[in-house]
Amino acid sequence: MTVRPDVRLEDMPMRPVRCRRCGVEVLVRKASWEQTSIQWSTPSMTGCAEPPPDRHRTCPSLLESIGLAAAQGDLEVLDG
Amino acid sequence: MTATESDGVRVIEAEAIPTRYARGWHCLGLAERFRDGRPHAVRAFGGKLVVFAGEDGRLNVLDAYCRHMGGDLSEGTIKGNEIACPFHDWRWGGDGRCKKIPYSRRVPLRARTAAWPTLEQDGMLFVWNDPEGNPPPPEQAIPRIPGATSDRWTDWVWTETVVNANCREVVDNVVDMAHFFYVHYSFPTYFKNIFEGHTATQIMKGRARPDARRPSRGPQLLGNSSVATYYGPSFMIDELTYHYEGFDINSVLINCHYPIDRNSFVLQSGIITERSEALPGDEADKMARRLSDFIQLGFEQDIKIWKTKARIDNPLLCEEDGPVYQLRRWYEQFYVDAADVTPEMTARFEFELDTTRPVEAWEREVERNLAAQAAGDDPA
Ligand code: FES
Numbered sequence: 001m002t003v004r005p006d007v008r009l010e011d012m013p014m015r016p017v018r019c020r021r022c023g024v025e026v027l028v029r030k031a032s033w034e035q036t037s038i039q040w041s042t043p044s045m046t047g048c049a050e051p052p053p054d055r056h057r058t059c060p061s062l063l064e065s066i067g068l069a070a071a072q073g074d075l076e077v078l079d080g
Numbered sequence: 081m082t083a084t085e086s087d088g089v090r091v092i093e094a095e096a097i098p099t100r101y102a103r104g105w106h107c108l109g110l111a112e113r114f115r116d117g118r119p120h121a122v123r124a125f126g127g128k129l130v131v132f133a134g135e136d137g138r139l140n141v142l143d144a145y146c147r148h149m150g151g152d153l154s155e156g157t158i159k160g161n162e163i164a165c166p167f168h169d170w171r172w173g174g175d176g177r178c179k180k181i182p183y184s185r186r187v188p189l190r191a192r193t194a195a196w197p198t199l200e201q202d203g204m205l206f207v208w209n210d211p212e213g214n215p216p217p218p219e220q221a222i223p224r225i226p227g228a229t230s231d232r233w234t235d236w237v238w239t240e241t242v243v244n245a246n247c248r249e250v251v252d253n254v255v256d257m258a259h260f261f262y263v264h265y266s267f268p269t270y271f272k273n274i275f276e277g278h279t280a281t282q283i284m285k286g287r288a289r290p291d292a293r294r295p296s297r298g299p300q301l302l303g304n305s306s307v308a309t310y311y312g313p314s315f316m317i318d319e320l321t322y323h324y325e326g327f328d329i330n331s332v333l334i335n336c337h338y339p340i341d342r343n344s345f346v347l348q349s350g351i352i353t354e355r356s357e358a359l360p361g362d363e364a365d366k367m368a369r370r371l372s373d374f375i376q377l378g379f380e381q382d383i384k385i386w387k388t389k390a391r392i393d394n395p396l397l398c399e400e401d402g403p404v405y406q407l408r409r410w411y412e413q414f415y416v417d418a419a420d421v422t423p424e425m426t427a428r429f430e431f432e433l434d435t436t437r438p439v440e441a442w443e444r445e446v447e448r449n450l451a452a453q454a455a456g457d458d459p460a
Pocket residue numbers: 146147148149150151165166167168169170
């Protein structure tokens with residue numbers, strides 16, 4: 001089986017966002033204000049300053065940084 | 081007329097189904113059912129296995145076909161800790177070695193058959209499948225389920241169903257939020273996925289569907305919260321809480337499968353429910369049975385879709401769909417050699433779905449259904 005990219009990335013790709021607390025970079029895509037995709041890499045995983053003990057939560061500092069990037073227009077929101 | 085991409089018509093693409101079976105732990109069902117003193121045949125991974133419990137109580141899994149002349153060991157007899165072939169009584173141990181040939185002075189040097197690594201845990205039997213033949217890595221161990229061995233929880237209520245489809249269909253469910261409304265008559269209001277390493281998680285909250293439930297005299301079901309994680313390619317543990325007016329019901333649901341061959345698999349569910357003030361005595365057992373029936377109904381609903389749907393490698397997604405492509409990228413790690421697993425397949429990926437629009441649309445649809453039901457023409 002070939003690994004295929006998400007068809008939706010043709011409309012808007014993922015963009016790098018830097019965490020304002022620890023400086024790691026992840027790839028982010030926001031289809032709307034309420035939707036968020038986050039792609040971590042091995043270096044970003046090890047660089048995160050406060051990985052939440054509950055693995056099902058997203059790092060709050062990173063989420064805040066993403067929200068800010070979207071609000072300032074640095075990160076495009078497809079349906080914003 | 082033939083549709084081609086140049087017409088602007090989207091064409092469904094599907095590669096051949098992989099010839100190998102996923103690397104990972106697969107649950108074969110409740111361990112107890114293999115302890116009746118007889119060998120059991122299990123069709124799995126494109127072949128036939130024999131499961132037997134020796135005198136020492138250990139459950140063993142071997143390739144079913146005897147390496148002597150091809151006798152079917154699952155038709156044989158358990159003698160001591162060995163399985164005796166019905167054809168010429170060769171005795172095979174759980175380690176895959178022939179221990180004894182009663183009519184021969186000695187056992188040939190090469191008398192070894194395929195033995196599958198097994199794990200018996202929390203009442204279930206697991207086998208490790210690896211096309212490369214490596215032992216199971218400890219970091220992929222199936223986590224313990226504390227409720228399964230606790231008196232404060234019920235025993236497993238288990239179901240098994242043969243499904244004539246490739247098992248990728250059931251795994252796709254992890255990310256498919258909208259089908260929960262249309263196929264299962266539930267009402268998701270929150271939906272998030274996280275893939276990391278060999279795990280894939282779905283976090284979902286939902287509310288009850290007044291248009292899909294018969295009004296009951298008992299306490300009203302308000303909704304449910306679920307955290308469901310696949311540990312490897314086939315075994316999902318779902319911590320599932322049902323919220324009722326005034327109390328919660330905690331349950332653990334297992335949703336797991338093993339492939340029979342490329343076009344069929346055995347789909348299984350297991351459920352335990354916590355005993356509580358709301359569910360004293362055998363009320364919890366009754367609830368577990370009721371939930372199990374409900375889960376089975378959900379399986380039947382999926383199966384009806386899988387029976388006639390097309391396999392599709394290039395699904396066309398809207399923004400309110402879940403991360404199907406990223407799930408399949410994660411799933412691919414179990415189909416390549418361990419050395420070929422790429423960081424992309426295992427790196428953490430998070431996807432929170434925006435349920436605003438779905439919830440609006442579904443509220444309207446529920447209203448319409450209720451109005452139609454009140455008017456006497458039940459559309460369901
Ligand atoms: S085929 Fe099994 S003992 Fe001969």
